[in-house]
Amino acid sequence: MAHQMGDTQPVNQLFPGLPQFSGFMKPCRVEGDVQKLEVQGVIPNNIDGTFYRVMPDPQLPPLAQDDPWFNGDGNISAFRIRNGSVSFQQRYVQTEKFSREREAGRALFGKYRNKFTDAMKFKIRSTANTNIVFFNGQLLALKEDSPPYALNPLTLETKGLYDFDGQLPSLTFTAHPKFDPESGEMLCFGYEAKGDGTPDVCYYTVSPDGKITEQVWLVAPEVAMIHDFAVTDNWVLFPLIPHLCDIERMKKGGEHWQWSPETPFYIGVIPRRGAKSSDVKWFCYRNSFPNHTSNAFENDEGQIVFDLGLSEKNVFFWWPDAKGQAPDPKEIHSNLVRFTIDPVNGTSDLHEPQVIQKNNTEFYRIDNRFSTKPYRHCFFDLMDPALGTNFTEIESRLGGGYPLYNALGHLDIETSETEVYYPGNTHMVQEPVFIPRSKSAGEGDGYVLALVNNYDTMLSELHLLDVRDFKSPLAVILLPLSLRPGLHGNWVDGKSY
Template sequence: MERRLFCQSLALGTTGSSLAALPFAAHADGSPEAGATLGAFNQQRSRAPWTLGFEGLQADLAPQPMQLRGKLPRDLRGTLLRNGPAQHSLGDVRYQHWFDGDGMIQQYRFSDQGLQHQGRFLRTQKFVAENAAGRRLHHSFGTQVAGGSPMASADAGNVANTSVVHHAGETLALWEGGSATLFDAGTLETGGLKTWTPEHAGMPFSAHPKIGADGSLWNFGVSSMHGLLSIYQVSARGQVRTATLQVPDMAMVHDFAVTEQHLVFLLPPLIFDRDRAQAGNTFMNSHVWKPELGMRALVLHKDRLNQPQWMELPSGFLFHTGNAWEDGKGVIHLDYVRSADASSVIQGFRALMRGEFGGEPAHAVARVELDTRSGRARQTLQAHHAEFPRIDPRFVGRRNKQLFMAERVAVSNRPGFDCITRLDLDSGKVDRYRYGADVMVEEHVFIPARSGSGKEAEGWLVGTALDLRSRRTLLSVFDARLLAQGPLAQGSMDRAVPLGFHGTFILA
């Protein structure tokens, strides 16, 4: 089955995420010209301080020590690597969607001497070619470039801008639409593209792999044009197992969850429309919101990946899951961050590139029960305007009670979050630290304490934030069980790093 589907995909053209080989017509989706986006953003910069996080950069950031307040925990030594879109403009063109920007790795080193930061753009094929030309050459996820051309392959447009994973001795920058990109975690030098098998060269390898207790990495890739979902299992030593299956009404899928026995995908009703893509719309605008389809849950047993089980949930949208586990009675318990609709990715992240903010859809932490025996699904909601859920990584696929997330607790006229929260999923109790109204909070990651007892949430929570008042990037270290007491240590530097997405911590 896998071989047949894969060869069929090759015969249809690109195996990528449909960002490539589409017959784009100039501005067929009705979006404003990219040059107009730059002008609109520049007009907003003086009146909207939050635009600092979306200005972007044109050059690497040289190594620089951070000013440290407080003391780093003794057993917290290593490197935090974060990824995100950082080059939003080139020449007179500013990207129209936040997801388009070229990726930059932010490196924060924790040592006996304190904290040090540097940032370096990933030298992808696209980044090198366009910066040599001094202009945008290709259409992208959400932007059509005047005079631009379709990408010859998904990896020709690979921006490597979403996440980072370190596994089997390799460090990879991840994107949604193409291959993983190798880079050196110490020097930040870009390597080549990671090819898992000859058959899967150029196939999407998504941005949220899961690493279980046995060291195996699970991931997926979506080939929207052909309705294919590829599954990857990579052992702790790098051996690869793959599978590919056909999925009807392919949705925009950013994340998934694993248990000890299953993989779980929640498919929101943001559906890829091949006709819209072939008519010249961007990849983003080739998706149609169809709430009547509801949210579909796809469950795959790890030993029977070709036997999908489907269940139904109320309509909604998601980017990220927290964790999933099964109770021994055939029920999978899963949590994710739910929004009412897909307006954030359809309109909201476009508005940010113009320096505009018109509000966000309501969010909630959704708790789901998927009964694999009866085929029924149930969902309950807890109101939290949050994103970037993370857990203690030792509990991936196992029962967990604690969920860490960035949250907004105050009404604000700007996008983003103002605090970090630890939520007890069973009781609903929260432990929360609020940075303040003038600070934009990014994802925080959990690092287990080396000398601890192994109990859940025993360790450190580490993450970045942008202080708009001082125009400085902050890096904070918390005792993960005592967030409300504030940072144990906090580094700052007199430069503002563009707001990014996801990262990982590599212990020394």
């Protein structure tokens, strides 16, 4: 951009030459539509709906040169599948940040969740880049430090901030709301719910017609990250990641989060309905990193069974501890584990969890019709170097700043058997979604859909699998561009919007 006479501040036109902006992590920055994507194979006609996903995708070079990869603007992709054909649509969420930076032609937003490093003051400091869900006619783009942004599900046009018609009790809204498959209600929470550095957590539920019902305020034992949570028929669980916030550190230009190796892994448990703040019980386990949850339910003894990924190391290695120490990303390993918790009579110290999947796994997804209930099938990303990935050939193109997974897994919890889909020796996978074969199909009977990074072509692909024959794809849908690794997405049935 040419400077006008009198300009005193140079505009950075290049992204930093760092791994999180290189290779497949190079910002996409594309908005547009493509009809009739190329399809290798056959897409069954009973698949009718849209796969929405969001990626952090900075429209402009950042103020902070070493910006973490998920501080980018939320860019929504919609893959609409109908009659065996796929169309693609992509639009940025028009957040306050996005609009003001586009008008200025330069970055104004500072470090990740640190308002003290911004070049100007924002009313709502959101990138809307972490998840995208559909509820009560609204497509909601989520970032856990702010309210949702509502979008038109057909056009992806941004409608604006969404506060549930003025009902939103918290300043923040989770990136991982849960949905009760029977009642249709959405269960939500916000942490740092009264602002940056506050230990307050607000749990609330939303009826299918958009009315906020349950509301409980809690105080967490630490000002810690609570990225995901879990719900059963009668209980709600809040796993605290030992990344802690310190306002004074932020005021000095430091990071919002710092890993605390001395802090245990806490799980807060409250009744799902009619709870008071005094009802919360905090259970703890040794210092570790809770990843995304798979599911939670109650067994016949009334205990809570809670399945989630767990790592002994700091998975968010780009935020080290106070001594600047962080693990080598190649040494980070996460297992799918099962905690059994007695919410009424249990002691505060949790027993050693059962490992139910020993591979290095993450991004667990289930058949959502069995959310909050006993379940059998779990789908996920996994990393197994023994599968044959040609790291020597593709390493220079990987980019950096995020965990890598080279296969998709399907765990049958009842038999402990895992099926693996390996897309090829120059491919990495992103988060999968599950699509039921029909409304009446049994649990886990359907399809798995996931974006795949092809480091040979340097283009993205959608791989569609039939769970009945998990090791081979039904179809590979080819995209004419590369999509940065996204954070989360969801399948929405075509009859829903």
